[in-house]
Amino acid sequence: MFVQVAEVVGETYGLEPIQHLDLLVRDWSSSRVLRAQGGEQHLRHVRQKLEAKTPCKHPKALEALSRSSSRCYLMPFPGERITTGSEGRLRDMGENFRESLRDYVTTLVSSASQHVQTDRHGEMLTGTQLAAKIKNLSDVMKKHRSGFSSPCQMAITFHNQRVVDITRADHAVFLREMHSLSQRMVDCLKVDPSAMAEQFVEQHRSPLERCREEMKEPEETLLRALEAELTQEAETFLKTYGKRYQSHAINQRVMDRACQDHADFLREKVSRG
Known part of the structure; x- marks a missing residue:
């Protein structure tokens, strides 16, 4: 064993x-x-x-x-x-x-x-790298200690946890992309808050479905915790996005007004010319 x-x-x-x-x-x-x-x-x-x-x-x-x-x-x-x-x-x-x-x-x-400890490819592991792996393993075992009734069940638990971690990482990449988009006024104003919320609904549903499909034995506790985490992150982002969109819209109106005033000034100069 x-x-x-x-x-x-x-x-x-x-x-x-x-x-x-x-x-x-x-x-x-x-x-x-x-x-x-x-x-x-x-x-x-x-x-x-x-x-x-x-x-x-x-x-x-x-x-x-x-x-x-x-x-x-x-x-x-x-x-x-x-x-x-x-x-x-x-x-x-x-x-x-x-x-x-x-x-x-x-x-x-x-x-x-x-x-000297090495990985499966023969590459040397530093003490920090090995400690991080041990810490991760320890956290997983504490979380799933009731699910380690056999090496086979242990393998399933590790696989499912890895699927969840990949899903969480993919969602983090999506969030970073959306944060980057929201900081650019031109890109942000192309997607209003309601449209962004719809994108998040789809982004929320798709990875959860994929996560369930890729699990060897779907663990409802893991899935519920992941869903709650993604929902919380989405709500936090959408609040921030709504404020940024509003700020960009105000700035755009100010810029448009300034451009209009400048155009009116030039037309007046030309007509007097």
């Missing part, structure tokens, strides 16, 4: 599903060998169990665990003081656990430079 979820997230955010897999096991008690050495033995044992079954029931898991970038680290029981209400303080940890933790963190930090 972890590999399936990684693939879904990778597809959605343009990332490789798994670049470096680090498995940390706490409370290990199946053998006396712990830390990285014990982890390597355990990982080898798990791979052997998966390979022994023909056909392999979990080929994607076997592939992920067989990569050179995958490792396992085994840690002991942290101690009774930690598990009975401690706030995670170092002094409450058992000595073996504290030493294992120090060793693990030191190794993890020292190897960080070897694990």
Whole structure:
């Protein structure tokens, strides 16, 4: 399931599903060998169990665990003081656990430079870019946590959210174009407020219908929220547009009056001439 979820997230955010897999096991008690050495033995044992079954029931898991970038680290029981209400303080940890933790963190930090994150095209990701993707993923998961009952449902949710985001972005482009038009007097006066309102009705209906069609499983909650957002943006713009149209109309009348006065003046000069 972890590999399936990684693939879904990778597809959605343009990332490789798994670049470096680090498995940390706490409370290990199946053998006396712990830390990285014990982890390597355990990982080898798990791979052997998966390979022994023909056909392999979990080929994607076997592939992920067989990569050179995958490792396992085994840690002991942290101690009774930690598990009975401690706030995670170092002094409450058992000595073996504290030493294992120090060793693990030191190794993890020292190897960080070897694990540069890249996208699906092999392009390096900056920390800011990766953080933005993580933030976006976190926001989506908070919004749809009840819809992540399976990797399949997760994929549908991500797809639907992407359709909504594209629709929202397209509407933002339309708004910018209309704002630009409204600032130019000649273009603005060609479309009166009632005609602009009709354009927005059509612009409002079309993307919502397309959004519903492109969703794998239409989510009414998402669609209603999107409709309310687009409606609010349209109402705000139309109020601004009406004021600009009125201002342009007044300015146009002033200009026309000035031109008329100037023409009358020239005619009078010519007649006296």
